Amino acid sequence: MPQTAMPPEDEIFDLRYQRSQSDLWPMLDELYATHPGYDAFRKALDAALLKAWRARPADLRRLDLARDLEPDWFQRPGMVGYACYTDRFCGKLADLPGRLDWLTDLGVTYLHLMPLLKPRPGANDGGYSVMDYGRVDPRLGSMADLEAAARACRDRGISLCVDMVLNHTAKEHAWARKARAGDPRYRDYYLMFEDDAVPRAYEETLVEVFPDDAPGSFTYYEDIDRWVWTTFNEHQWDLNWANPQIFLEMTKIMLALANRGVEVLRFDAVAFMWKRMGTRCQSEPEVHLILRALRAACRIVAPGVIHLEEAIVSPGEMLPYLGRGRHDGKEGNLAYHNSLMVQVWAALASRDAGLMTHVMRTHFPDRLTNATYATYLRCHDDIGWAVTDEDAAAVGVQGFGHRAFLSEFYRGAFPGSFSRGAPFQHNPDTGDMRICGTTASLAGVEQALDEGDARALDLAIDRILMGHALIASVGGIPLIYMGDEIALLNDHGYLDVPAHAHDSRWLHRPKMDWDRAALARADPDSVPGRVLSGLREILGRRAEMAEFHGAHPIEILDAGNPSVFAFARHAPTGSVVCLYNVTEDWTSVPRDWAERAGMSQGVDALSGGTLAPGAGDIALPPYARAWLR
Ligand code: GLC
Numbered sequence: 001m002p003q004t005a006m007p008p009e010d011e012i013f014d015l016r017y018q019r020s021q022s023d024l025w026p027m028l029d030e031l032y033a034t035h036p037g038y039d040a041f042r043k044a045l046d047a048a049l050l051k052a053w054r055a056r057p058a059d060l061r062r063l064d065l066a067r068d069l070e071p072d073w074f075q076r077p078g079m080v081g082y083a084c085y086t087d088r089f090c091g092k093l094a095d096l097p098g099r100l101d102w103l104t105d106l107g108v109t110y111l112h113l114m115p116l117l118k119p120r121p122g123a124n125d126g127g128y129s130v131m132d133y134g135r136v137d138p139r140l141g142s143m144a145d146l147e148a149a150a151r152a153c154r155d156r157g158i159s160l161c162v163d164m165v166l167n168h169t170a171k172e173h174a175w176a177r178k179a180r181a182g183d184p185r186y187r188d189y190y191l192m193f194e195d196d197a198v199p200r201a202y203e204e205t206l207v208e209v210f211p212d213d214a215p216g217s218f219t220y221y222e223d224i225d226r227w228v229w230t231t232f233n234e235h236q237w238d239l240n241w242a243n244p245q246i247f248l249e250m251t252k253i254m255l256a257l258a259n260r261g262v263e264v265l266r267f268d269a270v271a272f273m274w275k276r277m278g279t280r281c282q283s284e285p286e287v288h289l290i291l292r293a294l295r296a297a298c299r300i301v302a303p304g305v306i307h308l309e310e311a312i313v314s315p316g317e318m319l320p321y322l323g324r325g326r327h328d329g330k331e332g333n334l335a336y337h338n339s340l341m342v343q344v345w346a347a348l349a350s351r352d353a354g355l356m357t358h359v360m361r362t363h364f365p366d367r368l369t370n371a372t373y374a375t376y377l378r379c380h381d382d383i384g385w386a387v388t389d390e391d392a393a394a395v396g397v398q399g400f401g402h403r404a405f406l407s408e409f410y411r412g413a414f415p416g417s418f419s420r421g422a423p424f425q426h427n428p429d430t431g432d433m434r435i436c437g438t439t440a441s442l443a444g445v446e447q448a449l450d451e452g453d454a455r456a457l458d459l460a461i462d463r464i465l466m467g468h469a470l471i472a473s474v475g476g477i478p479l480i481y482m483g484d485e486i487a488l489l490n491d492h493g494y495l496d497v498p499a500h501a502h503d504s505r506w507l508h509r510p511k512m513d514w515d516r517a518a519l520a521r522a523d524p525d526s527v528p529g530r531v532l533s534g535l536r537e538i539l540g541r542r543a544e545m546a547e548f549h550g551a552h553p554i555e556i557l558d559a560g561n562p563s564v565f566a567f568a569r570h571a572p573t574g575s576v577v578c579l580y581n582v583t584e585d586w587t588s589v590p591r592d593w594a595e596r597a598g599m600s601q602g603v604d605a606l607s608g609g610t611l612a613p614g615a616g617d618i619a620l621p622p623y624a625r626a627w628l629r
Pocket residue numbers: 125126128129165232268269310380381
C-alpha cells in the first residue's frame with residue numbers, strides 16, 4: 001500500500017515515472033546539462049509530463065494498462081500494416097469508418113495515414129512540411145475527426161499510425177515566422193548563419209537528399225540576410241535539436257497526439273536531427289539520446305503508444321534506431337527494413353538471391369529486444385539502391401555497376417526488363433539514380449497487360465505474391481502499401497498537378513480505385529482479384545504462424561542454390577523453413593538439407609500441401625514461396 005495519500009491515478013503515473021526516468025534524465029543530462037536554461041527546462045518538462053498524463057482520456061489509460069500487460073502486442077504474427085493517404089483512400093477523415101471493412105477484410109491491424117497535420121500551402125513534400133502540429137490539414141478534417149477516426153480504428157482492433165516530422169518544420173510554421181521576424185528565442189529554434197562560411201564548411205561532408213530539384217543543404221534569405229539549414233526542400237527548415245526547448249515542444253506535441261488516440265508515432269527523417277561538423281550529419285550519437293528520451297517520456301505518460309523511427313540508411317546505421325548497445329530495448333519499437341526491400345527488388349532483377357543472403361546474414365542480428373521491423377515492398381518514397389561496394393564485392397559483383405544495372409532495369413531501359421518505373425533524383429556527379437513506380441508496375445503487370453502476354457502476367461503476379469510472402473515471414477509488421485493489394489498501376493496524373501509535377505514519387509501515389517477493388521472481390525480470376533486473394537491467404541496463414549512472432553529468431557540459410565532465398569524461424573514449439581525462388585525458372589533444394597535446417601513434417605503451412613514422402617528434392621516452381629514445417 002502507498003505510504004502517502006496520492007490519488008490512485010497519479011500513483012500509476014508515479015510508478016511509470018520511476019520505471020522510465022533512467023531512460024529520460026541521463027540522456028537529457030548528456031545532451032543539455034551545460035545549456036544555461038537547463039534547470040528551467042527540467043521543471044517545464046516534468047510539468048508537461050504530468051499535465052499530459054492528467055489529460056489522458058480514460059479509454060486510452062485502459063489501453064495503456066492492457067499494453068503494459070502485453071508488451072509484445074506489436075510483434076505478434078497477427079499484425080498487418082497498411083499505409084495510405086487519407087484523401088486518396090477515402091476522402092476525409094470522417095469518411096474513413098466507411099472504408100474500414102476493406103482493411104478488416106485484408107487482416108489489417110495497423111493503419112498508417114500519411115502526413116495529416118496542417119501542411120504549408122502549395123508544394124509541401126507530400127505533407128512533410130508541417131506548419132501547425134496542433135491542427136489537422138483542413139482538407140481532411142479537424143482534430144476531433146482525427147480522434148474519432150482513431151477510435152473507429154481502435155474499435156476494430158486497428159492501431160492508428162500518424163507522422164510526426166521531427167527534423168524540420170515548414171518555413172510558415174509560427175516558430176519559423178517569429179524567427180524570420182528576428183525574435184531571438186525562435187531564431188534559436190532553427191539553424192541560421194550570418195554568412196556562408198559555416199554552411200560551406202558543413203557542406204564539405206554533407207550528402208544531398210534531393211540533388212535534382214532542391215540541391216544543397218542551406219538556403220539564403222535576403223530579407224533576413226541569413227543562411228538557413230534546409231536539408232530537404234527550401235520550405236523545410238531544420239530544427240535546432242541542440243536547444244532543449246525543441247525537445248520540450250516536440251514532447252508536448254507527441255503526447256498531445258497520443259492523447260488523441262494515435263497509437264503509433266512515425267518519427268520522420270530522424271537520422272538528420274543532430275549536426276556535427278566534419279560528418280554527414282546523419283545518425284550522430286545524440287540522435288539516439290534524443291529518441292531514447294522521447295521514448296521514455298511516452299512510456300511515462302502513454303505506454304500504449306509505440307514509436308516507428310524512419311531512417312533510410314545502411315543496415316549498420318539503421319539497427320541502432322531499434323536500440324543497440326547501451327540503448328538496447330530502449331529506443332524505437334519499429335524501423336523500416338529498407339535493406340530487405342532493396343534486396344528483394346535486386347534479387348528479382350538479377351535472378352539471384354546471393355546478395356540478399358549475404359546482407360541479411362552479415363548485417364542483421366537474429367532477434368531484437370522490444371522491437372521489430374516494419375517490412376515492406378513499396379512505400380510512398382522512391383527506391384534508392386542501398387547496396388554497398390563491400391557487400392557487392394563479397395558476392396563477386398561490382399557495386400557501382402550493379403546499382404546502375406538496377407536503375408536501368410527498373411526504369412525499364414535494360415534489355416529484357418519486365419519493369420515500368422521512372423527515375424528519381426538522378427545525380428550525374430555520383431551516378432546515383434533512384435526509382436519510382438507501383439509494386440505492380442515494377443513487378444511486370446503493366447508491361448504484361450500492354451503486351452497482352454498471359455505468361456508474363458502470371459509471372460508478374462507471382463513476383464508480387466512471393467515478395468509479400470517474404471516480407472510477411474521474415475519478422476516484423478508487413479506493411480501493405482495502398483493499392484498494392486489490387487495491383488494498381490503507375491499514375492501519371494501527377495504531371496498535371498503543379499505542386500506534384502516536379503516529384504516523380506507521385507507516380508506511385510495513385511488514388512484508390514474502388515471499382516477495381518469491387519472487381520477484385522467479385523472476380524477472383526481478374527488481375528486485381530488474383531493479387532487480393534493471394535495476399536489475403538498469405539496474411540491469414542501468417543496470423544496462425546507462432547514461429548513468425550517478431551521475438552523469435554531468424555536463421556538465414558544457404559540453400560546452395562543462388563535462385564533461392566532461404567531462412568528458418570525458430571520458435572519453442574518448432575521451426576519453419578521458408579523458401580523463396582526469386583526466378584521465373586523451376587528449381588529445387590534437397591529435402592535432407594531442408595530437414596537439417598529445421599523442417600520436420602514436410603508440410604507447407606502456406607499452401608497447406610504436404611510434400612511427397614521419401615528422399616529427393618523439393619521442387620520449387622517459378623517464384624515459389626513455401627513455409628515448410
Ligand atoms: C521522409 C519521408 C519523405 C520526405 C522526407 C522529408 O523520408 O518519407 O517522403 O520527403 O522524410 O520529410
